[in-house]
Amino acid sequence: MSEMMQEIVLASRPSGAPHPENFRLESHALPEPAEGEVLVRVHYMSLDPYMRGRMDDAKSYAAPVPIGGRMEAGGVGEVIASNSPHFAPGDFAFGMFGWASHGCLPAKELRKLDPNQGPITAALGVLGMPGFTGWHGLSAYGRPKAGETLVVAAATGPVGSMVGQLAKQAGLRVVGIAGGAEKCKLAVETFGFDACLDHYAYDDAKSLRKELANACPQGIDIYFENVAGKVLEAVLPLMNSHGRIPICGMISWYNAGALGAGASDNVLTGPNIWRNILVKFLSVNGFIISNHFDRYPEFLKEVGPLVAKGEVRFLEDTAEGLENAPKAFMSMLKGGNKGKQIVKLI
C-alpha cells in the first residue's frame, strides 16, 4: 500500500465564526512529483486571519476555497522527492502547501530555506508573510517619521509586533492594543512598545478612545489597520492631520459577514469615514502582500539581520498535529494565540 497524506478540506462555509463541522480531515495517497515538481513533508504550517476570508464565497481579492477543497496555508518542510534539478531530498523549503501533511508543488513555487540560518518557522512569521506585511505596509504607506505616534492592534501578533518594533526603531511613539493584560505586558516588555491597552478592559469604543487619547498625547499619525471594528472606532477621531492608515486586514469584521457590524456612536458611518479622510487629509491604502513580492528580497536583507541580532523579536504559539489545526484557527480568530500561530505536524 502506498504512503498516505492527510489534509483538511472546507466541508461547508461558516456563517459567522467557523465551527468544527466546517472542516473535514481526509486521507489521500501521497502524490508523485510530476516533471519540475517537488514533494515536501510539511513540518510546520501557518495559521493566519486571511484564511477566514477564503472560507466565504464573497467576491474578494482572492478566490474562495471551494467546498471540498484543501484549506490554504503556507508551510515549511523537508523535500522527500524531487523531479526538479533545483531541489534534492533533504532540502528545506517554504511553499503554499495548504492544511496538509505533504505538498507537491512546482519547484518555482518553492523557496529554499537554510536551516542553519535560524529556525525554519521564521519563514512563516517574522521573516515570512506576516512580518513582510508589517514591513511593507509601514514603509510603503505608513511612511513613519521620528517623533510621530503609531497605533497598532493585535500588538503581539506577527504583523503588529513587526510594525511596532520597526516604528520604535524609527523613533516613533508606539502604542499597542491587545486582548488581555498578559499580551499587553508582552507588547511592552518583549516588543518594546511605549504602552499597550487591553481592549477587553473597555466596554465600548468611547472608553477605549479616552484611554487611547491619554496614551497618545500628541494624537495618532499612523494607524496600522489589521482589526477594524471597535479599535477603528476608537482611533479615527484621534487621527492627526496628514495621518496614514495602511489597511492589511480587519479581523474583527471577518466573522460578521461582508458588511460587518454597525457602529455604536456614528463614527463608523460611511459619510463620517469619508469626511475624516477629507478634513484630516488622510492617506488610506489597502493592500495584500502577495502583490508586493518584488520587495521581498529587500525585506529579507533589511530585517533578516535584525532578527538574527535579536533587535527584532518574535513570539510563536505552536499547536500540535494537523487534526488540531481547526481548533487553533478558531481560537486565533478570537485572539486566543500569543504570537504567530503555527501548527507542528511531525
Added chain:
Amino acid sequence: MSEMMQEIVLASRPSGAPHPENFRLESHALPEPAEGEVLVRVHYMSLDPYMRGRMDDAKSYAAPVPIGGRMEAGGVGEVIASNSPHFAPGDFAFGMFGWASHGCLPAKELRKLDPNQGPITAALGVLGMPGFTGWHGLSAYGRPKAGETLVVAAATGPVGSMVGQLAKQAGLRVVGIAGGAEKCKLAVETFGFDACLDHYAYDDAKSLRKELANACPQGIDIYFENVAGKVLEAVLPLMNSHGRIPICGMISWYNAGALGAGASDNVLTGPNIWRNILVKFLSVNGFIISNHFDRYPEFLKEVGPLVAKGEVRFLEDTAEGLENAPKAFMSMLKGGNKGKQIVKLI
C-alpha cells in the same frame, strides 16, 4: 465723508441648505492700508463649495467663519492704495478678500496678475484654486496611466472639467457625471469627455451604477471625488483593483450635517467602504489645496500655456453684484451654475 465698502457677513449658521437670512450685507468705512498693506477694489470674487463648510462650527480643516464675520472668498481686483513697495495703484492682484467690494491685505498675501496674459478671472478658476485642485489631486493621488478609466462628477465645474481634460490628454477614458442634459452636452462637446451621465436621470444609485458600468466597460481606475453621496454609492462597486480616489470635496453631503445621509443599498456603510479599500487595494487620499501651494508654480508653468492655447478650456458663470452673491452661492450648492461661479462686483 470717507468712502465706504460693502461686505457680506455670516448672520447665522445654516442647518442644512443655507438661506438668505444666514447672510447680511453691511457697509463700513474703507480701511487705510497699514505699513506693508495694500488696498484693492475687488472686480470679481469667487464662489466655491468649500465655503459651505466654513459656515458650520464643526471641527474641520479650517476654522469656521465666526458669526458676524466676513464670508471668505478669493477675489481679483485693482490696487487703489498701497503702503508696500511691491504694489502700486493700477496693479491687479489676487487675494483672499472675502465677500466684499474691497480688501486690505499684507502685500505678501497677494499675488500680482498681468491682465495682458488673459482674463483676470482665470485666477479664480481654471488657473486658480479650483483648477490647481484638479491638477494636484490628479497628479499626486490619481496617478493616471494611459488606457485607464477616470470618473469625475460636477464634470463642467472648474475642478471636474480640469480633471477630465488633463486625464484625456494623458490617454484615459474619461466619463463625467453632471446635473442635466445641457451640462452633459458641455462635458462632451466643450471639454472632450468620452461620455457624461446626467445624475438627475437616475432615481437611485443602483440605476446610475448600471449606466455607469455601461459607460466604463473596463471598470473605474480613478474616481476623483468631489461630490460623494449617490455618485460615490454608484461608483464604489465599480472600482478596479489598485484604484485611486483623491478626495477634494463631498458637496452632496455638505448640507446634510457632519454625518451626512445614509445609504440606500448598504454600499456606503463604514465597514463596506473599509472592506472595499482593503480588497481592491484602493488608495484614498483626502487633501485641501492650501497645503500644496509649493506646487503652484509648477501648475502654472504646465497648465498656463495649455489654457493660453485653448487646449484646456474653461467655462464661467457670472452673477452680478455683491448683493446677489448669497443667491448665486445657494444656487451653486444645488448645481445651478454652469462652469466656475464668479460674482462681478463692478
